[in-house]
Amino acid sequence: MIKLILVRHGQTTTTNKDTVLTIKGQEEAKLVANKLIDFSVNKIYVSNLTRAKETMTFYLDKLTNVKTDDPKIIISPKLAEIYRVIIGGPLKEGTSKNRFDNDKKRADEIFKELIKEKEDVIVFAHGNLIKYFLSKVMNLNPRTFWENTTINNCSITIIESNKDKNKFHVNIINDTAHLK
Numbered sequence: 001m002i003k004l005i006l007v008r009h010g011q012t013t014t015t016n017k018d019t020v021l022t023i024k025g026q027e028e029a030k031l032v033a034n035k036l037i038d039f040s041v042n043k044i045y046v047s048n049l050t051r052a053k054e055t056m057t058f059y060l061d062k063l064t065n066v067k068t069d070d071p072k073i074i075i076s077p078k079l080a081e082i083y084r085v086i087i088g089g090p091l092k093e094g095t096s097k098n099r100f101d102n103d104k105k106r107a108d109e110i111f112k113e114l115i116k117e118k119e120d121v122i123v124f125a126h127g128n129l130i131k132y133f134l135s136k137v138m139n140l141n142p143r144t145f146w147e148n149t150t151i152n153n154c155s156i157t158i159i160e161s162n163k164d165k166n167k168f169h170v171n172i173i174n175d176t177a178h179l180k
Contacts, residue, residue, distance in 0.1 A: 035178035078110035088146035
């Protein structure tokens, strides 16, 4: 059985340069890192956005044999946040006309890559993207996920394959017990 362990980044704030973890977000990232060491994984995927990479670094600090330049870590722009309209959120004025199609294509590509993995992986990403992956596994219209599904900061969502590894199912959604 293969596990995709999906982790949303911690609480953020937007500066004039980037969106980064707040002090609370850093504390959340430490707590999720403590939980993640319970899992044995072969590879780590992370969004190229700062908030996801910062969350991942707290996990890497817990590991003795993996550093940020390790080939087991794949930093991918395909894991960047997706446009909220894809999962049923409202339009945002000023968004490029191609964003919906481009983000959906990118999300589909990385999902196909992830489900081809042969061993368990951790993915540090974003709430809308995790919701989109859930909709794919559950064969549901992704546009119903905006209001009907919550993915909290530093939550853990687990998608697993069945024994013959050709079908996936959702095991856990939005686990935040480690944050208490």
